[in-house]
Amino acid sequence: MTSSSKAWVKPAIAAVLLAAAGLAAYSTLNSKNSAPAVTFVGIKGEKITPESLRGKVVMVNFWATSCTTCVAEMPQMVDTYNKYKDKGLEFVAVAMKYDAPNYVVNFTETRQLPFKVALDVTGEAAKAYGDVAMTPTTFVIDKDGKIIKRYVGQPEFPALHKLLEEHLKG
Structure with missing residues (x-):
């Protein structure tokens, strides 16, 4: 050679x-199969505990302001959240540890993100979810706290909506 x-x-x-x-x-x-027992810290310092999410279908989306796919998918994530929030969907957008907090806050405010936004300043949340390194990575968690789907990259939104509808029933 x-x-x-x-x-x-x-x-x-x-x-x-x-x-x-x-x-x-x-x-x-x-x-x-169980979501890690991670307490997220929101951009205003609030704690988002596993107990506060229990009984809801939850999407945990690891993202970064520097990730073009993350930024591109965010309007569809907002639409998905708005479509299902009244049916029991909760959404936590977790900014990666390398993302500057002021960028995350600015993005959240300028885009008027309607869901919870958390900072993973230590990287512990990404580590707990299986060493998430690729963004976006989104987990769908059922009402019992079990991970039912993991998406790396932008999800196919019609399939995601179907999955959410199945798990939001009853």
């Missing part, structure tokens, strides 16, 4: 290892 044909080897190995680590975290998360 020439040195130019070897150039792809290290990045390819790194990608495979990263994918394997992601799958391991995902399967570990799925084998537990």
Whole structure:
């Protein structure tokens, strides 16, 4: 092999290892099936506890203001929340630890986000949810606190809405 044909080897190995680590975290998360008992801290300092979310279908969306897909999907996330909030949906948008808090607050205010927005300044929430590194990553959690779906990247919104409707019944 020439040195130019070897150039792809290290990045390819790194990608495979990263994918394997992601799958391991995902399967570990799925084998537990319960959402981690994380208390989020909202942008105004309020605590969002697992107990305050119990009995509701919850979407936990890990995002960043620097993530173009996150910013692009946010209007649809707002529409989804507004469509289902009166049926028992709760939504927590968790800004990644590398996201500057003032950027998050500014984004939240200028976009008038109607749901809870939290800061993960230590990275503990992302770690508890299976070492979330890719944004956006969204978890759908049922009324009993079990993770029913994990989306990496923008969800297919009609399928997400169908899933929410199934779990918001009764």
